[in-house]
Every structure is written in C-alpha cells, then in structure tokens.
Amino acid sequence: MSSPCGPEHAPAGDVGAALMMIDSRLKAIYDDKTRTDAEEQALTDQFAASLGPTGVDDMLDGACTVIYMFMQWLRMAYEDHGKDVVECVVPNLVATMRRMPRSVRPEVIPTMAGLLVAAGTGLSPGLWRKQYGYWTKDEMNPLEATALLLAEHINRLADDRDFATRMITEALFSVEEG
Structure with missing residues (x-):
C-alpha cells in the first residue's frame, strides 16, 4: 500500500543548493579552517537570503531529498552486512547531535531522529515532517547538521572524504542524461 509520505509524492527540491551547503561545511571541517564559525554562518545566511522564500523552500526539499538518498545508500550498505540502518545510524547521529x-x-x-527513521524506512523525510506543520526556524541548523552528519558517516564508511557528495552529484547527472 502506498503512503502519502512516499518519496514518489515528494518534490525533489533544489538538491544542488542543498548539496553545495553540505559540501561547503564538509570542506570546512576536513580542511584547515580559514574562516571562523561566525563568518561561515554569515555566508550561509547571505546565501539563504539570496534564495528568497520559494528558494528556501526548494532548498529544504532538496535537503530532505539528500537525506533520503543518504539513508537509502546506508540502508543498502548495512543490509549487505546483515544490519539495520535505523539501529546503526540513528542512535549514533542522535548522540552526536x-x-x-x-x-x-x-x-x-x-524531529531529526524522526526524519532519519522516515528516510530509513523508505518514506520521504520532508513529507513526513510537513504533516506536522511548516518547518520552524529552530529546525534549520539541525536539518543541515543531520544532512552533514549523514554525509560524514558515509564518507567514513567509504574512507573517502568526497564520496557522499560525489554519489549525489553522479546520481543527479545520470538523471539529467537519462
């Protein structure tokens, strides 16, 4: 039976913008930081302001699409080892948060744990969240942190600092070409 929160009903959003934010944060973590947290936040705020109201909504949907894709990759990776993605990923990310x-x-x-469980069980994290109302300002940093922590988890598993963002980028190009 199809769920109204199934990924087939979810808008993909601006995956490119969401991925750019994640990649920027990962590079700041992995590389020697040349900017302070305040400078990084100011650049993020400036970028978000440049998107406008519909652009921000598109980026939120894009972040949820990225979270869904990351959790599906992790689900397949853990299932190959006889493990459950929710059991292996959610407690670790919650403890980190x-x-x-x-x-x-x-x-x-x-809420962030719910997003992860929704994505790990094949539901759209964005549609799952929207059934409880519109995103709040207090959820913006945690949403970004959730996507970032998933990307970093995948990069550690793959032993490749660029694997998570490259995986999404390659998926986007294959969709555009197909």
Whole structure:
C-alpha cells in the first residue's frame, strides 16, 4: 500500500543548493579552517537570503531529498552486512547531535531522529515532517547538521572524504542524461 509520505509524492527540491551547503561545511571541517564559525554562518545566511522564500523552500526539499538518498545508500550498505540502518545510524547521529547544543537545540532532536527513521524506512523525510506543520526556524541548523552528519558517516564508511557528495552529484547527472 502506498503512503502519502512516499518519496514518489515528494518534490525533489533544489538538491544542488542543498548539496553545495553540505559540501561547503564538509570542506570546512576536513580542511584547515580559514574562516571562523561566525563568518561561515554569515555566508550561509547571505546565501539563504539570496534564495528568497520559494528558494528556501526548494532548498529544504532538496535537503530532505539528500537525506533520503543518504539513508537509502546506508540502508543498502548495512543490509549487505546483515544490519539495520535505523539501529546503526540513528542512535549514533542522535548522540552526536546531543553534543552540539549550540547548533542543535535538544527539543528538535526527536524531529531529526524522526526524519532519519522516515528516510530509513523508505518514506520521504520532508513529507513526513510537513504533516506536522511548516518547518520552524529552530529546525534549520539541525536539518543541515543531520544532512552533514549523514554525509560524514558515509564518507567514513567509504574512507573517502568526497564520496557522499560525489554519489549525489553522479546520481543527479545520470538523471539529467537519462
């Protein structure tokens, strides 16, 4: 039976913009930081402001699409080893988010865990979230952190700092060519 939260009903959004934000943050983490957190946040805020209201919605949908794709890749990787993605990924990411109180407020961690579970079980994280109302300002950093932590988890599993973003980029190009 099809769910109204199935990925086939979800808008893909601006996956490119979401991926650019994730890649930028990953590079800041992996490389020697030349910018401070305040400078990085100012650039992020400036970029988000340049998108306008519909652009921000598209980027939110894009971030949810990326989270879905990351969780599907992780699901397949863990299933190849007889493990469950929700069991292996969600507790680790929740514990990491709990150690990030400046970026991820404790009250939004259950929502981010729900997004991960939704994506890990084949549902659209964006549609799952939207059934509870519109995104809040307090959920923006945690959503970005969730996507970033998933990308970093995948990169560690693949032992390749660019694997997660390259995987999504290659998927986008194959869709455009097909």
